[in-house]
Amino acid sequence: MTTLADLTLTDEQAMLVSMVREFAQKELLPQAVAIDREARFPRETFQKLAELGLLGLPIPEEFEGAGCDTVTTIMVIEELARCCGSTALGVAAHTSLVTAPIFMFGNDEQRRKYVPDLASGRKLGAFGLTEPNAGSDAGGTQTTAVRDGDDWILNGAKIFITNANYADTFIATAVTDASLPAKGGITSFILERGTAGFSINKGDEKLGMRGSDWGELHFQECRVPSSQVLGEVGQGFTNFMVTLDGGRVGIAALATGLAVGAYDLSVAYAQERQAFGKPIAAKQAIAFKLADMAVGIEAARLLVRNAAERRDAGKPYSREAAIAKLFASEMAMDVTSDAIQIHGGYGFTTEYHVERMYRDAKLCTIGEGTSEVQRIVISRDILNDSD
Ligand SMILES: Cc1cc2nc3c(=O)[nH]c(=O)nc-3n(C[C@H](O)[C@H](O)[C@H](O)COP(=O)(O)OP(=O)(O)OC[C@H]3O[C@@H](n4cnc5c(N)ncnc54)[C@H](O)[C@@H]3O)c2cc1C
Numbered sequence: 001m002t003t004l005a006d007l008t009l010t011d012e013q014a015m016l017v018s019m020v021r022e023f024a025q026k027e028l029l030p031q032a033v034a035i036d037r038e039a040r041f042p043r044e045t046f047q048k049l050a051e052l053g054l055l056g057l058p059i060p061e062e063f064e065g066a067g068c069d070t071v072t073t074i075m076v077i078e079e080l081a082r083c084c085g086s087t088a089l090g091v092a093a094h095t096s097l098v099t100a101p102i103f104m105f106g107n108d109e110q111r112r113k114y115v116p117d118l119a120s121g122r123k124l125g126a127f128g129l130t131e132p133n134a135g136s137d138a139g140g141t142q143t144t145a146v147r148d149g150d151d152w153i154l155n156g157a158k159i160f161i162t163n164a165n166y167a168d169t170f171i172a173t174a175v176t177d178a179s180l181p182a183k184g185g186i187t188s189f190i191l192e193r194g195t196a197g198f199s200i201n202k203g204d205e206k207l208g209m210r211g212s213d214w215g216e217l218h219f220q221e222c223r224v225p226s227s228q229v230l231g232e233v234g235q236g237f238t239n240f241m242v243t244l245d246g247g248r249v250g251i252a253a254l255a256t257g258l259a260v261g262a263y264d265l266s267v268a269y270a271q272e273r274q275a276f277g278k279p280i281a282a283k284q285a286i287a288f289k290l291a292d293m294a295v296g297i298e299a300a301r302l303l304v305r306n307a308a309e310r311r312d313a314g315k316p317y318s319r320e321a322a323i324a325k326l327f328a329s330e331m332a333m334d335v336t337s338d339a340i341q342i343h344g345g346y347g348f349t350t351e352y353h354v355e356r357m358y359r360d361a362k363l364c365t366i367g368e369g370t371s372e373v374q375r376i377v378i379s380r381d382i383l384n385d386s387d
Contacts, residue, residue, distance in 0.1 A: 007305060013072050020079040023052065028084035029353075035086060035211030036356050041166055042211060045087060050121025054080075055094060059103055063111065065119035070246075070308040074253035078304075081257025082264070085360030086211030088257060089367075092250040093162040094118070097368075098125025098171055101243045102190065105231035110190060114169055126167035128158035128217045129240055135160075136373050138173070139182030139237060143219060145174035145189065150226050152176070154189065154197070154219035162367075164200050164215030168193045172217060173236045186236035190228045197222030208359030245321045247368045249307045252324035255332035255364035256300045262332075262339035262357045263293045269352075270342055286342055293335045300328035319381040326374035329364030336361045 009017065027048060035042050049055050057073040059065020068076075073095070081088035099118040102110060102125075117123040134140040143156025154174055164170075169192060176187040191198055203214035231239050267290055270281035280286045303324040310317035336358035340347035347354045365371045 007301060009075075013075060016068075016072065017075050017079060019052070020054065020076050021082075023048075024080055024083035028080065028087050032084040032086070032211070032353065032356065033350060035084075037210075037350065039205065039210040041090070041213035042087065043166060046090065046121065046124065046166075049087075049091060055091065055121035056099060056115075056119025057095060059099060059115060059119040063103065063119050064116040065099075069312045070249060071305060071312055074249060074304055074308050077250050077253040078257035078260065078301075081254040081360075082261040084211065085254065085258050085357065085363070086209050088254045089209050089212040089360075089363065090124075090163055092247070092254055093127060094125045094167075096247040096250045097127035097162075097243060098167075098169060100246055101127075101171060101188070101239060102169075102230065104242070105188070105235070105239050106190075109227070110230065114190060118169060123168040124163050124166050125169045125171070126161050126163040126217075127243075128161050128164075128170055128172035130158060130160050132157060132159055136370055138240065139186070141173055141175055141182070141186055143172065143174040144178075145176050145187060147176070147226075148223070151223050152187075152189065152226060152229070154222040154224065156219050158217040160203065160214055161217055162212055162214050164217060165202060165213050170217065171230060172219070173240060174219075176233055176236075180234070182237040184234045184237070186240075187233050188230040188236040188239055189224055190230050191217075191222075191224065195222060195224065207362060208356070209363045210359075241318075244368055245318045246311065248321040248325040248374075249304060249311065249317075251364050251368050252300065252304045252307070252321070252328040255325070255328040255361060256297060256304055258357045258361045258364070259293070259297050259300065259328075259332040259335040262336045262354050263290070263297060265352070265354055266290060266293065266339045266342045269346075273344075280342070289338045289342060293338060296331040296335055300324070300331050303327050319378055322369070322374040322377040322381075325364070325369070326371050326378070329361065330371060332361035332364055333358075 053066045056065030057068045061067045102114050118125050145152040145154045173186050173188050177185045197220050199218045201216040270286050271279050273280045307317050307320035307324040339354040346352050
């Protein structure tokens with residue numbers, strides 16, 4: 001049980017959080033070390049998450065989602081990450097990067113066709129933005145889509161795509177008008193597994209998030225009808241910036257969850273482990289580390305909640321999302337590193353979870369915009385504000 005203060009919750013939120021906490025402890029934690037070691041995507045776990053209604057949290061019930069607000073959604077992500085970062089990442093990518101944008105930007109027909117299958121978890125989603133030569137600089141996308149009658153023909157490749165090998169529904173961005181800047185020149189497409197000219201490769205071995213799947217998407221003369229354009233032609237850049245704002249709040253919650261997991265283990269271990277005749281927690285050097293961990297976690301939670309509340313209130317929240325993601329992911333690196341230190345040599349082994357959490361936390365400083373990119377977003381907002 002955490003010694004951290006819980007944020008104020010409604011009865012409904014408290015029930016959901018407690019259900020997810022129990023599920024994560026019972027189902028995710030016991031397999032987290034194994035799926036990390038084997039780099040195995042736990043498909044069966046996603047089936048269970050679907051049965052619990054956790055794969056469409058922010059989507060209205062009419063579309064087979066849970067109808068939750070952002071504040072509730074991020075609490076669930078934090079709880080999942082507390083036990084298994086990989087599972088939380090798969091859920092966050094599926095929800096924030098695929099289901100939510102199809103719901104937000106899709107037309108009626110697209111919403112009806114794709115959202116219920118995704119929100120119910122019958123199908124899994126993957127979002128293809130990053131390319132071999134365009135990551136932070138996503139406006140430098142090289143994948144192209146050329147109009148041919150009522151169709152578009154896609155050529156290019158995407159890398160590091162979460163859920164790629166298990167997803168059925170994909171969003172991918174492509175340049176549709178090279179004469180325009182990224183804003184105006186890029187379009188998002190919805191793609192289905194099995195489309196001719198669209199293939200998926202396994203990704204490379206990775207440092208952390210090893211139980212989360214990733215892969216490469218390849219488009220070779222891939223023909224899709226114009227009904228697969230998500231939103232308007234030329235709106236891709238603007239739409240994925242909006243999508244990433246939402247995604248960043250999720251990654252910030254995920255980072256917070258990893259830190260809470262490492263903190264919980266550290267508090268317990270520091271009281272059990274004896275050195276020089278006393279529990280190591282009796283040493284101020286260790287107790288102060290626990291204090292610093294708690295401070296970082298509480299601050300991150302408040303920042304994440306602030307961004308989520310602004311989103312729910314329909315207020316601008318790009319800056320707050322970037323602040324939350326930057327702070328929470330850097331905090332998670334510090335907390336998980338300190339957790340290993342508190343565990344000493346045992347922390348360096350794979351059995352004690354904290355080294356896995358440390359490796360998983362690193363993703364949070366890279367995915368959905370690196371820490372440097374968050375600083376760009378925040379400083380641009382500051383400087384525009386002062387104009
Ligand atoms: C586990 C994992 C899962 C992922 N899942 C997905 C996914 O589902 N879909 C998807 O599309 N992508 C995904 N990504 C890709 C991720 O979003 C990119 O790796 C990230 O945006 C960085 O891009 P890059 O790797 O090309 O690095 P680069 O953009 O090449 O950056 C390299 C370094 O340069 C720095 N840098 C770049 N530009 C600037 C600048 N202007 N100022 C200062 N510093 C700068 C960066 O901060 C970084 O430190 C995933 C990545 C990981 C690790």
